[in-house]
Amino acid sequence: MKIKAKIMDKEAVARAIVRIAHEIIEKNKGTEGLCLVGIRNRGVYIALRLAESIKKIEGTVIAAGALDITFYRDDLALASGRPVVRKTEIDFDINKKNLILVDDVLYTGRTIRAALDALIDFGRPRSIQLAVLIDRGHRELPIRADFVGKNIPTSCEETVEVRLEETDAADEVVIVGKD
Amino acid sequence: MKWSLWAKTNMNWTRKDLLGLEYLNREEIEMILDTADSFKEVSTREIKKVPALRGKTAVNLFYEPSTRTRVSFEVAAKRLSADVINIAVENSSVRKGETLIDTGKNIQALKADIVVIRHNCSGAADMLARALDISVVNAGDGWHEHPTQALLDIFTLREKMGKISGLNMAIVGDIAHSRVARSNIWGLTKLGAKVTVCAPQILFPPGIEKMGVKVSSDIDEVLKHADAVNVLRMQFERDTNTAFPEQLEYFKNFGITQERLAKAKKNIVVMHPGPINRGIEMSSEVADGANSVILEQVTNGIAIRMAVLFLVATAREV
Numbered sequence: 001m002k003i004k005a006k007i008m009d010k011e012a013v014a015r016a017i018v019r020i021a022h023e024i025i026e027k028n029k030g031t032e033g034l035c036l037v038g039i040r041n042r043g044v045y046i047a048l049r050l051a052e053s054i055k056k057i058e059g060t061v062i063a064a065g066a067l068d069i070t071f072y073r074d075d076l077a078l079a080s081g082r083p084v085v086r087k088t089e090i091d092f093d094i095n096k097k098n099l100i101l102v103d104d105v106l107y108t109g110r111t112i113r114a115a116l117d118a119l120i121d122f123g124r125p126r127s128i129q130l131a132v133l134i135d136r137g138h139r140e141l142p143i144r145a146d147f148v149g150k151n152i153p154t155s156c157e158e159t160v161e162v163r164l165e166e167t168d169a170a171d172e173v174v175i176v177g178k179d
Numbered sequence: 180m181k182w183s184l185w186a187k188t189n190m191n192w193t194r195k196d197l198l199g200l201e202y203l204n205r206e207e208i209e210m211i212l213d214t215a216d217s218f219k220e221v222s223t224r225e226i227k228k229v230p231a232l233r234g235k236t237a238v239n240l241f242y243e244p245s246t247r248t249r250v251s252f253e254v255a256a257k258r259l260s261a262d263v264i265n266i267a268v269e270n271s272s273v274r275k276g277e278t279l280i281d282t283g284k285n286i287q288a289l290k291a292d293i294v295v296i297r298h299n300c301s302g303a304a305d306m307l308a309r310a311l312d313i314s315v316v317n318a319g320d321g322w323h324e325h326p327t328q329a330l331l332d333i334f335t336l337r338e339k340m341g342k343i344s345g346l347n348m349a350i351v352g353d354i355a356h357s358r359v360a361r362s363n364i365w366g367l368t369k370l371g372a373k374v375t376v377c378a379p380q381i382l383f384p385p386g387i388e389k390m391g392v393k394v395s396s397d398i399d400e401v402l403k404h405a406d407a408v409n410v411l412r413m414q415f416e417r418d419t420n421t422a423f424p425e426q427l428e429y430f431k432n433f434g435i436t437q438e439r440l441a442k443a444k445k446n447i448v449v450m451h452p453g454p455i456n457r458g459i460e461m462s463s464e465v466a467d468g469a470n471s472v473i474l475e476q477v478t479n480g481i482a483i484r485m486a487v488l489f490l491v492a493t494a495r496e497v
Contacts, residue, residue: 071221071230071231071259072229072230072231084191085213085217085218085486085489086217087216087217088217088220117230118229121228122224122225
């Protein structure tokens with residue numbers, strides 16, 4: 001596997017997050033009743049950055065949580081399922097909130113399907129909106145994002161890797177493929 | 180808010196069974212503890228259930244009376260959305276002479292996915308695991324091992340102390356007949372704790388030092404150095420009262436009391452696998468006191484058993 005293209009650098013990632021923060025505030029007409037939930041693992045860090053960004057723009061702190069979807073995956077029985085269970089940490093009430101679900105890459109939509117199932121077990125938000133840094137297409141379920149950092153047309157043979165300083169020591173998005 | 184770190188490892192669980200801590204390495208034990216850490220949160224939700232093992236069937240096959248372990252496994256399986264069937268041997272075809280392996284093969288033929296077995300013979304779980312393709316979890320076999328009990332003890336200790344490595348752990352009581360002691364010794368020593376076993380001479384099995392533990396019959400001396408003490412149940416139903424006739428004499432010489440704890444480290448963690456014989460292994464004041472984590476052990480037992488059921492049921496060949 002080798003890097004075929006670098007799609008976003010540190011600055012581009014930062015700009016996309018600030019823009020999404022603005023869009024979230026605009027669409028929800030402020031930060032009233034807003035909360036963020038990031039999907040483990042990188043979605044959590046993007047959610048935290050969005051919270052930071054929203055705080056800078058509006059001056060309000062909104063709650064952010066972390067969601068692990070391992071228990072809700074539909075591929076646990078398949079060889080490709082590699083369950084490493086991590087912690088879900090949502091220490092606020094999601095009932096009647098406008099909840100922004102955050103992930104790094106939107107691909108088949110199956111992770112989001114699992115996340116929706118998980119969230120419903122925690123309560124009944126007024127709305128769930130989806131924010132992703134990258135939308136790479138190839139959906140297998142009727143799911144779309146409300147906020148997208150960048151649309152990237154890809155082939156299924158390729159992998160899109162979002163790397164973040166918190167987990168990978170650099171902010172960048174690259175396409176990785178064979179040969 | 181504090182954010183938990185990545186799980187330390189991306190390793191995969193590869194074993195279809197959990198038979199004892201003797202067979203696991205340090206990384207595997209830590210993987211169970213870390214997985215349990217994630218599962219613990221599920222029991223704090225309003226809806227205490229996740230679909231991780233939906234469509235799987237777990238069979239509790241108990242050849243010995245047990246309420247707490249069986250209920251704990253049953254609650255754990257149900258919180259994972261597995262279907263649970265309890266077989267109490269008193270009412271089953273075992274009474275008509277069916278062998279353990281035949282019983283196991285019949286359960287396998289019912290397309291169950293996991294058998295949780297409690298048996299009075301050491302090695303019963305191992306034998307069943309070899310005979311079956313489905314997962315076998317040892318819920319206690321004779322005097323051999325009781326791995327999930329030791330795992331929940333170690334999990335509770337790790338939660339309280341932040342780590343296991345370097346801790347001075349005392350195990351007090353009927354070491355000779357205790358599978359809980361044996362599993363704890365394997366697990367704790369693999370994780371780097373220093374273990375001292377303490378009992379009257381008659382309750383030590385021969386060769387116990389070979390497990391890498393210190394041996395003492397001086398309870399006050401042992402307590403003085405201990406960061407935690409695991410107090411085992413005197414197993415009168417296993418006929419140790421003939422070996423040790425005076426229950427009150429045991430309490431006098433080895434029972435954990437406030438007076439004894441006053442001379443120990445202030446934050447010493449007091450554990451007991453239950454059910455407690457109050458006034459024999461420990462006084463009521465100690466059992467209900469500030470140092471006791473006995474009921475937290477029960478809560479943590481659910482998380483550990485959820486983790487074990489999940490890992491064996493989703494095990495991967497490398």
